[in-house]
Amino acid sequence: MKNKTGSGSGPSQRQLRVGELVRHALSDILSRGDLPDPALARVLITVPEVRMSPDLKIATCYVMPLGGKGEKEAIAALAANAKPLRGEISRRVELKYTPELRFRLDTSFEEGARIDALLRSPDVQRDLGTNETDGDDE
Template identity: 50%
Template sequence: MSNKRTSSGDGPHQRQLRVGELIRRTLSDVLNRAEIHDPDLNRMSITVGEVSCSTDLKVATVYVMPLMGSVPVEEAIAALARNKAELRHRVASQLTLKYAPDLRFRPDETFDRLDETRRLFADPRVIKDLEASEGDADAEDDADTPPGGTA
C-alpha cells in the first residue's frame, strides 16, 4: 500500500494553514519590534495580512500592505525582499520545521476586493435582484407551510 495520501478537496490542508498562520504571526512580531537591521524597513509600518504555504511547506507567499498608504506597496515589498534572508532566519528560529520556507512577498489585495464587493452590492440593479430573490424565498416558505399551522 502506498503511504501517499490524497485529498478530495482543492483547498489547503490543515498543516498548511497552521504553518502559514505561525509564519504570519512571527513576521508580524519581527516587523513590529523592528528587529531587522534595515532603517528603511524599520521606518515602515507593514501589515502581514496572510501567508499561504505550498503543499511541501518549502515556499511561503506573504501578502503584505503598508499601513494607511504610508509608503507605496512596491517600496515595502522591495524592502522586504532585500531583507528576505534575515526574515527567513527569524522565521526558522521560531518554527520547528525541517526546512525554512522561502519567503515571497506579494501585495495584499483583500481590501481592494472588499471595496469592489461593497460597490457591487450598492449597485441599484443588484439591490433590486436581491430584493426579488428574497421575495421568491419568502413565497416558497409560505407555500411549504400547511394552511392554518406551522410545518
C-alpha cells in the first residue's frame, strides 16, 4: 500500500511527468521570449529541473542563467513574472490546476564540481590506489 504522506519515498510517476511537462513549457516560453520583460530578454535561462509538490499545485523550478552570471537578478525577474509565466504555462499544459511557480537557483553543477574535486584529491586517490593511472586503460 502506498504511503499517502509521501515521506520516505521519492516523487510519484505523475509528479515526475507533470514536472517534465512544466519544465518543457517554461523552457519554451523563456527561449522564445514570450514575455515582454526586458530583464528576462537580456539573459538566457536554462531550466534543468522542475519538482512538483505531491498535490501538483506548487512547481519548484530550478533555473540557471547561461554563463552563471546574474543569478540573483534572473531569479528576481522570474519571481516578478511568475503570474504571466503561470498563465502561459496554463495555455500550453493541460492540467486541472496550473501550479504556482517558485524559482530556485540550480546548484547541481557546483555540487557536481565539488564532488569531482573531492574524488580527484590526493587523499582519495591514495585510498583508491589509482595514483599511477587515470583509469582510461580499463
